[in-house]
Amino acid sequence: MTDQRPQYGELATPEEQRRAAGLPPLGEIPPVPPMMQLSAPEPVAQAPNPGRSRPVDRFVTIGLLAYGLVNVVITGLSYLDLPTVMNESMKILGIDGEFSNFAQGKLWGTIAAALLVIGWALTAALAIKRLRRGKVAWWVPLVGAVVTMAVVSACIAVPMFNDPAFMAYLEQMSGG
Structure with missing residues (x-):
């Protein structure tokens, strides 16, 4: 004799399938809260909504x-013409002579301008990432500016310390 009963789920209605699986009928299932519908099997810490939780930090x-x-x-564009910036700086400081280290000035000015852009972009990316995660981010632009300016200042110092007029001024200031 052959078993003519349908296999599980083969011809059974959804109600029969639920009953056979030991589940309550569809009408007796309480609605699932919207937050629970997409949650992972393990509890996951929800990040606070950064738009509501820290508006001052965001601003x-x-x-x-x-x-x-x-x-x-503004600064990056001026660094692209670093010899002119150095001449103006030397006038402001009262240094006799003109900046004459043009080749290094152009090279290191371009490098400094590029590093300014890269430093700002990295700082902005990190700050935005922290904002999206709901973390405090106001300090990121400040630290990014300090780090970027330290690197850029080192780039500007290379042509400056290799300029004869500037070095003569430093020797005069040191009494030597």
Whole structure:
């Protein structure tokens, strides 16, 4: 004699399938809260909504990044003509003579301008990443500016310390 009963799920209705699986009928299932529908099997810590939880941090961070961007554009463009910037700086400091280390000035000015842009971009990316995760981010643009300016200042120092007029000024200041 052959077993003519259908296999599990083969011809059974959804209600029969649920009953055979030991589940309650569909009408008796309480609705699932929207937050639980997409949750993982293990509890996951929910990040606070950064738009509501830290509006002042968000405002300050974005304000600092905007200020930094304006600064990067203006300063970066001036660094592309570093010999002119060095001449003006030497006049302001009262240094006799003119900046004459043009080749290094152009090279290191271009490098400094590029590093300004890269430094700002990395700073902005890190700050935005922290904002999206709901973490405090106002300090990121400040630290990014300090680190970037330290590197850029080292780049600017190379042609400056290799300029004869500037070195003569330093020797005069040291009494030597």
